Amino acid sequence: MASKRDGKAASFVRLASDIWAFQTTAVLAAALELDVFSAIGSGKRTSVEIASATNSQVRGMERLLDTLTSLKYLKKTHNRYGLEPIAATFLVRESPMYMEGASQVIRGMTMLWSTLADAVKAGASLAGPVSEDQARAFFPILVKQIFPMNYTASQSAIRKMPKARLSRIQRILDIGGGAAAWSIPFAENLRKARATLIDYPEMTAIAREYAARFKVGDRFDFLEGNFFEIDWGSEQFDLAILGHIVHGEGVERAKQLMRRACIALKPGGILLIADFIPNENRTGPALALMFGLNMFVATPEGGVYTMGEYRAWLKEAGFKRVTTVAANAPSPLILAHK
Incomplete structure (x- = not known):
């Protein structure tokens, strides 16, 4: 039966x-x-x-x-x-x-996910902390693979943002920008805007290549190194971007990034956050929760966070208002207004 x-x-x-x-x-x-x-x-x-x-x-x-x-x-x-x-x-x-490098990323993820049961029993990733050298070897592969997803999400977000709001964006800070997938569409649409991308030299070389490919390379500047160790300045930028950065950092480091972004923004500036966002009860969407599990098996502290958590952290960081914009992305994009 x-x-x-x-x-x-x-x-x-x-x-x-x-x-x-x-x-x-x-x-x-x-x-x-x-x-x-x-x-x-x-x-x-x-x-x-x-x-x-x-x-x-x-x-x-x-x-x-x-x-x-x-x-x-x-x-x-x-x-x-x-x-x-x-x-x-x-x-x-x-x-x-x-999606360059996709097969290599898939092989790596397959190996990591094979440790899931043991990681659940242990309560932590079995992969151990990622060294800076490992990160600098892996991320050049990853940022090329995820470029199309992030580029199309950024494009769709720009189409949803009020034109009056967009017209005020002249200085952009792309934090851990990788291949510049999030900032290139803003540079394409805002001809007077200039972007500063912070990342390791291995990634800024890729960002230069992609920015040139999309004919906006002359409006990009680069700060090379670990974005936690580089000074971002104070009240210099109209838009700051954390494009799929928060999920890899853990709660305290994520909150630190939000505080620093708020300091770097001019009054009235916006922080754009793109990530996988589960609902408040963490019962869906499945893709967001799957990605959270991916962070669990791959990193010591990474994870995915609810809108309630983001709102609380952003308010604590000094932002006055938090909104979302629907985009061609796994989750809505977060806009935190200073």
Whole structure:
């Protein structure tokens, strides 16, 4: 007899889908590692052509291509394959929005998540503290991979912000800015604005590359080093950005960043915070809670925080008002007004 909950029969199909969900990740990781999407983007259309271009055997490639078609990353007409828009935009190497390094990040995350049960038993990450050298090796890979997600989120936020408010932004501070995914769209839309990006030299080199690619490189300045150790100045900026920084720092260091951002902003300035935000009861959204679990297995103190927590910390930091703006992002973006 099927077990029941709330009057509904339990479904094994949902359980199987969840248990086997890793297979979708593995399919995409393999396709990216083999550069399948770029091969198709360059004009290879049949499984024979794509296998040859990726130094693969046709038998395996056919199965991979058909599975990618079922997942809506490819389209198939008779024996010829084409790219769906999502693949053409984000998964082809020649695209300016290419998710470079995704397969490497996936491999690392897979290894970390395999320690989840042991980490839960221990109550802490088994990975140990990340050294500065490790961070400087890892983050250049990560910031390229997440550039498209953050760039499109920043673009959508700008479209939602009042034009009068945007017109007052002339100086931008991008804290731990990585590839400048958050500040580049502001520079593109605000021709008189100038951005200062703070990060390690390994990341500022990437930010210079991306800013030049989007033709705003002449309006970027760079402060190189650990952003906790660099002086940000006082009342110099109209907009400060913490783009997916807070979740990696732990509560006390996150609060410190908010206090310093408030000091660096001019009166009337805005701090933009992008992150994964669960609801107040921490019962959803699933993506935010999954990311919080990712921080648990990957870092000593990282996590995700509710809007109630953010509001309290931002008020404590000196901000007068906190609002949110819906964006093409996992969670709404936070705007804290000084």
